[in-house]
Amino acid sequence: MIRLTSTAADFAESFARLLTVKREISEDVDETVRGIIAGVVAGGDTALVDYTRRFDRVGEEFTTASLRVTPDEIQAAIAACPAEALEALRFAATRIQAFHEGQVPGDHRATDALGVSSGWRWTGLESVGLYVPGGTASYPSSVLMNAIPARVAGVPRLVMVVPMPEGAMNPLVLAAADLAGVHEVYRVGGAQAVAALAYGTDTIAPVAKIVGPGNAWVAAAKRRVFGQVGIDMIAGPSEVLILADAHANPDWVAADLLAQAEHDMAAQSILITDSADLADAVEGAVERALATLPRAEIARASWRDYGAIVVVRNFDEAVPLVDRLAPEHLEIETEDAEALAAKVRNAGAIFLGSHTPEAIGDYVGGPNHVLPTARSARFSSGLGVLDFMKRTTILRCTPESLRALGPSAIALGRSEGLEGHARSVAIRLNL
């Protein structure tokens, strides 16, 4: 963990280093992934089954018929879920749905003074594939966060792929899929699943867009199939930035820093405060909390390698630092949290006040927890309904309005050396 003070002579350099620290070891799996994709394109279901047997360590009994998870299996999984978790999932789904329903964009059409009618309409994508990781990173909450906005967007076909290594599956993931209206589920993962979603096999019809987190193979496969299908952002390790003043509770701040750090050894937790006393207290509270945290090994490594406490003179000084960090999650635990939030340009999601720990937003707040990482909040947004819709613009001229617009279009077409463009207008105006 590094501690910086804005009054230090070398602060500018130290902060710049904090900004550029590389937290991801990018595995070079691109050639392997290229081969797998080509294999699925050429071999279809047979290749998909072969790769699954190999990578997911399932035996000869895994055949084409095993690819799809049956409705009975889904119902059995739901029955196997602990009632409390299932109830919490339902509660989360309701809140996430309500929040995202407010994001459905409106269509527009108007006729201007020249008689030109123009506008746009939004349409849900025809189909979306949701990648869900297997094993420990298989989070039912992420199924809800990815699938519910797609359903709200009106996507008629939602497909989920989830690897089940050695046949093991997380019943809560299937329960979340069912809750979110995903009823077409395949037990495949890795680059082979991405390839199947992008190019299709006999069993899995291709989709228009693939979303959801995955390991290095999945990320490389998504980059490769981009263009053939749409993809969401490539997520990096998670991060939180907390702004807290002297009134903040150091144990609560420490708990939030560690909730982020426990995700991944490459996660990053940063505190910016105007109080050196709070900085000291949080540092101690983190150590105390680590002592009893089940995932302490991961959290300790993240805090040690990437954690930071920055002491500033005042929060006006903090705002440009926040914008440069462009954090995925920004918690503001200061007295004037709303006013401070209004000054921030770059953040994926903001959590206001001391009673809004980021973990609430991970599950039941309502806003999406799929958010831009690695400073990409400078130019991108969290996942939402718009990611599952597309806009078609519409233009209609009458003979009269074409006469009004035509001469300018002809002049511009000619100025660009595109006489065919000019003629397609002129021929209608006898020019």
Added chain:
Amino acid sequence: MIRLTSTAADFAESFARLLTVKREISEDVDETVRGIIAGVVAGGDTALVDYTRRFDRVGEEFTTASLRVTPDEIQAAIAACPAEALEALRFAATRIQAFHEGQVPGDHRATDALGVSSGWRWTGLESVGLYVPGGTASYPSSVLMNAIPARVAGVPRLVMVVPMPEGAMNPLVLAAADLAGVHEVYRVGGAQAVAALAYGTDTIAPVAKIVGPGNAWVAAAKRRVFGQVGIDMIAGPSEVLILADAHANPDWVAADLLAQAEHDMAAQSILITDSADLADAVEGAVERALATLPRAEIARASWRDYGAIVVVRNFDEAVPLVDRLAPEHLEIETEDAEALAAKVRNAGAIFLGSHTPEAIGDYVGGPNHVLPTARSARFSSGLGVLDFMKRTTILRCTPESLRALGPSAIALGRSEGLEGHARSVAIRLNL
């Protein structure tokens, strides 16, 4: 040019071939581009000047001081523009701006029954770099189409890079930049310009997002810097699909097919009609129009290699074909154009009726002419104001509402094995 009839026995196969025809020869410039980017990252302005001298064939007199186009040079360029083209550009800018102003999204904030306040706010990106190609593909209309939505989005810093091979520049491009509010212009291009925008040099401060068309080097560079900055879509060759019935004017339809074909030998123009007579007439009209078209060589190659006429029994049969083609531009010249448009899911932009040639949309219609190509209208939209903004979600719990949400968040955190998440909530509730 191929002609298909939906009643033919092999129609399904023939249409599938039309869908999958590769129109782009992807040049493998990735290694070269990697070197250029590394060169600019390491060498800054000096490297930028070196690459520009070499690739743009400018001499030793091109120095760091030459990089920025001065306000005087911009004013001189404007003075050198033909008055008619300048007036047409102003007219286009006004219309494009009016259309895009309608796209500015609204912020949202509400408190639900549990007392949780949530919503989102949209913010313009802090800075955007606009790439403009040099030479013949240097289109002032594209400057307007890229820059105006960014200005409408409230982007405070707009930067343009445009190569000026052998010192030559298109004055209309500088005039369009000025009109669109872009006053920071650099005479650099290629991968070196993209690298400078992404990583910054002493002269060019880095931007948050890079948009605009370019050649294979520019496209490869944009793919490489993605993540460091945002990028727009990677545009492929342009395409038009025209739906026309027996009432359509074959000369007008032919003019529109050729307006697309003249762009590029890899452009694609397709007619779908329910009238074999119209199909015949358009075929003849294309040949006649080609005879006098200045860019006939390009248009003829495009029409020969990628052109298609599909005769269907009726337009209901055409709708799924349109959705599979997912055209960048869709013209509907049928009697029930609006009703037919309403049935289409996948198209970048729709031009309704026989008095709306696509070229109007290229220049003065108002909607953006930067549109999804290569079937990507299945999952993406044309350029718009949203591409220059980003959404930050906001969440605020009161002590009471945290008590209402907390137990579910704790249950889900524990079910996902993230005890630190659960504790960050529990500690605030004394649970």
